[in-house]
Amino acid sequence: MAKSNERAITPQSEDFSAWYNELVLRAELADRGPVRGTMVMRPYGYRIWELLQGELDARIKATGHENAYFPLFIPESHLTREAEHVEGFAPELAVVTHAGGHELEEPIVVRPTSETIIGEMFAKWISSYRDLPLLINQWANVVRWELRPRLFLRTTEFLWQEGHTAHADEADAQRETMVATGFYEEVSREIAALPVVIGDKTASERFAGAKRTVSLETLVRDGRAIQSATSHYLGTNFAKAFEINYTSAEGVETLCHTTSWGMSTRMVGAVIMTHGDDKGLILPPRLAPHQVVIVPIGRDSELEAVLIRANGLAEALKELGVRVRIDDRTTLSPGFKFNEWELRGVPLRIELGPRDLAAGVATIANRLSGEKEQLSIEDVAAEIPGRLDAFQSALYARALSFREEHTMSVDSREAFDAAVAVGFASALHCGERSCEEEIKESTGATTRCIPFEAPRETGSCVACGKPEHYGQRILFARAY
């Protein structure tokens, strides 16, 4: 555990990818599993996920959804019932062919997502309009074979929640798509401090089998976008494939309209890449396993007195609901500990030594501003919750400024190419798939979303000059 600051990590500006990989390993967030593309979430990384889970689960439940659990294994034939869906997922499937010592008659697919198996159960459970809406969520692992894995962002197996709902008509299902978007927005902005841009996906980037995909996009510090959550209106596509019908109040057999929506452990990757700096991670207080670390300084009997005071302070902070840890490891120097907790992104560090005790003060170091301040030791505990709130806001503001500085409204292809090299390009587009593909091939950028909040605008496509299609600018970026 004590190897985390043998040397500094690669600076972001030198090699962002190296910075990220080193940080994830050195901060003990995750490790690589023995099967290619798999990930071990270590306690520190998993705790961030647990905190995110708790926040999201509370919002999912508060809006009338119930948790359930569906099987990992799906008969291969199930997946083929919705044509677009199977086409989208077939290349990424892991297939079980042998079990219990025998070859299986029908191969089994390890779920890449659960629309098909949940669709089958919904068809069984729903018979009348009185059974609608059916609002289900599950927390689960899913598997998608990844050719270019990256810890948290693209792993062969990842953890997520997937909401699945069935409704009497399109209006209710579309409303649900926005309810889910609503709690993703809240968790992204208020908890993870990510200034997400929300909008519809263009046809080429929609979920396989969806009529509409709403996504939340964040811009990270190398100028690439990360899709942090998506919410899909599936129309009657899956209802048709799995015969999800209900008898209406008028006695008419009717197809349901369904939705699905998900947020995964890649969100942790978005947090790391959005907030981190050359010293390491910077965690939003509301997701930090330790919001405050107290580092006691001194030796022998002096240290004993400091530890007593540190313990009292920690107890006072716990009573205020602050997640605090005392780093009382005896074999490491204070300087080593300072570096380690900076690397691991703890928002506030309290330094407490014999001289502080004598002066009746404690020193608070802020991971974001890098500043230190001295506070009367009597006041420290009461001051911390406000300092954490301010930290959370400042982190959000910093990410928002970064995004604003790296979002360019562009009207020429030259300006477009320059913009997507460093962030979002906001541009008019013809809406044609071939044009999107040409852009992707030459710049690596894809359409990220058609933002909800954008003025109406017309003109010609930034790439091909044809009339624009969306009646507004849309966002392009290179993405993870």
Added chain:
Amino acid sequence: MAKSNERAITPQSEDFSAWYNELVLRAELADRGPVRGTMVMRPYGYRIWELLQGELDARIKATGHENAYFPLFIPESHLTREAEHVEGFAPELAVVTHAGGHELEEPIVVRPTSETIIGEMFAKWISSYRDLPLLINQWANVVRWELRPRLFLRTTEFLWQEGHTAHADEADAQRETMVATGFYEEVSREIAALPVVIGDKTASERFAGAKRTVSLETLVRDGRAIQSATSHYLGTNFAKAFEINYTSAEGVETLCHTTSWGMSTRMVGAVIMTHGDDKGLILPPRLAPHQVVIVPIGRDSELEAVLIRANGLAEALKELGVRVRIDDRTTLSPGFKFNEWELRGVPLRIELGPRDLAAGVATIANRLSGEKEQLSIEDVAAEIPGRLDAFQSALYARALSFREEHTMSVDSREAFDAAVAVGFASALHCGERSCEEEIKESTGATTRCIPFEAPRETGSCVACGKPEHYGQRILFARAY
């Protein structure tokens, strides 16, 4: 949803297995998945698991363990490193041979348990005595191919937590085995109201690769035993196989001693089978998704007045921390609702009608005693928490009496056979595997545990007459 009491379920005495299967489906606890042996946990069943999880997770964290997450996929070669372990699990494995559209070079096993993959990571993370003890837990799904699946009790995929820890020496690892046993005992007794018997497994029933397995056994209403959780001391078996070493304070390279311990969704099956009766489920209040259901009675304007009162009562109960639901479905009769909530095991039902309102009373029906009592409507809310505690205790006491009545201390083979036909046989045994096997073949009974709490006793084996081996009586039963 409205199909749950078209007809009564099969009585326990007529066909216990049919009673169980019908109840699980009709109470909407679970459903069968499309792949043989898999299970869908429906919201009502999953909520019981969530409540159990919450209780256990709090105890795991309070004792210094941290949650983490390890991959679902294990290289086949990993599993073979500990010889006994692979021998035990090989017949139950599900194997992925194809992924991403290609045949894999090395087949991948879907985890049946995670000792091997966690062992590999522990070896990487532990270097010094300062890294010990390493106390990790994970909440996960595991897969074991089941030939005779039964919902909750034996499913191809199940959910569980698995604790994995590494220690400097045997004493510390043995202590950990008992720490885990301690929180399983608390959760079993205090939360699930299961009067578990705790003891060591005999060699034949130990976990594959363990030096010692402690198990918690409960007796269900058809006289069979269910193992509700286990805690294993693994000695240095896995440490040797995966090279989990540390450098001691004296600079000596030393093998770790490891443990593992788990509780799964089969616990929900144990709760159903221990507490249910011919009317359906009876849930311990501390695991009940709805501890109280309020059924408003009346029509039109009378019903409106009742609903206002019912809502006020529900709010008062929520403030007291009671999980309460108002069943205000308009298309179902009160009688139908009474039956449905009895089937689904809700501890207390409050009936509230216009006449009750006029008399200033509410009627409380107790699912366990079957009794009804009238309470002043002003007092109801304040009375409920105490009633729920009493219900929880009474349910535990009932299960304990049942177990005591169905545990026979036997000294002859004839008495033994009669005892295991209806419950636990407490008997002296020679400790020989061949003798255990003969008993199993002729009666279906296996050794359940060597109870910790038992007087010392010597004599001869109940089956073969040889001298007994354990210095005390051990428990036998037919088991799920």
